[in-house]
Amino acid sequence: xxxxxxxxxxxxxxxxxxxxxxxxxxxxxxxxxxxxxxxxxxxxxxxxxxxxxxxxxxxxxxxxxxxxxxxxxxxxxxxxxxxxxxxxxxxxxxxxxxxxxxxxxxxxxxxxx
Amino acid sequence: xxxxxxxxxxxxxxxxxxxxxxxxxxxxxxxxxxxxxxxxxxxxxxxxxxxxxxxxxxxxxxxxxxxxxxxxxxxxxxxxxxxxxxxxxxxxxxxxxxxxxxxxxxxxxxxx
Numbered sequence: 001x002x003x004x005x006x007x008x009x010x011x012x013x014x015x016x017x018x019x020x021x022x023x024x025x026x027x028x029x030x031x032x033x034x035x036x037x038x039x040x041x042x043x044x045x046x047x048x049x050x051x052x053x054x055x056x057x058x059x060x061x062x063x064x065x066x067x068x069x070x071x072x073x074x075x076x077x078x079x080x081x082x083x084x085x086x087x088x089x090x091x092x093x094x095x096x097x098x099x100x101x102x103x104x105x106x107x108x109x110x111x112x113x
Numbered sequence: 114x115x116x117x118x119x120x121x122x123x124x125x126x127x128x129x130x131x132x133x134x135x136x137x138x139x140x141x142x143x144x145x146x147x148x149x150x151x152x153x154x155x156x157x158x159x160x161x162x163x164x165x166x167x168x169x170x171x172x173x174x175x176x177x178x179x180x181x182x183x184x185x186x187x188x189x190x191x192x193x194x195x196x197x198x199x200x201x202x203x204x205x206x207x208x209x210x211x212x213x214x215x216x217x218x219x220x221x222x223x224x225x
Contacts, residue, residue, distance in 0.1 A: 041217075042215045042217045042218065043157075043202070043215040045212050048212070092157075101147065101159045101162050102147070102157075104157040106155060
């Protein structure tokens with residue numbers, strides 16, 4: 001039981017490049033989330049998926065898109081990376097919405113030059 | 114808009130001390146409050162979840178309390194150990210249900 005896994009662990013991009021961050025969970029959870037963590041700003045919700053087939057914006061969705069590929073996988077895409085998107089990105093999942101305990105992946109460190 | 118504040122931002126204590134971490138929030142209409150631990154370069158690990166109807170939750174040496182009306186929660190760590198060194202974050206779940214609002218965290222160092 002791996003819990004929540006994220007790939008890649010670390011990535012360097014140039015401004016304007018695109019990339020997709022992958023997240024998968026093996027706990028049969030319905031809800032999945034993408035956060036970013038920045039010094040002095042704490043963790044902020046980018047997008048979430050309350051259940052398979054649905055996605056909704058969080059606090060800071062601009063510049064990102066998401067896909068809930070199936071119940072296990074939730075990806076985050078940066079179409080045209082900007083230096084302001086340099087951050088640590090965390091994926092999380094919970095059994096059913098944010099009411100339940102959230103389980104976090106190890107994070108992806110992204111540097112946009 | 115919900116705002117969550119954690120004070121102090123950093124704390125250093127000698128091993129064996131009992132300590133209290135504080136969390137305050139501006140909107141008392143919460144569904145629950147969660148405490149997490151984050152080790153350097155790692156993801157978050159859930160420690161305790163307190164429902165809005167509860168006053169406290171305990172797990173081992175950890176005890177979390179919640180006073181919803183005053184917008185405060187505390188995390189009590191008994192007999193601290195060097196292995197407790199980490200950043201502790203609190204997060205509140207608003208009644209809308211799908212969003213956690215996090216505090217900035219308290220970075221704890223327990224010295225041997």
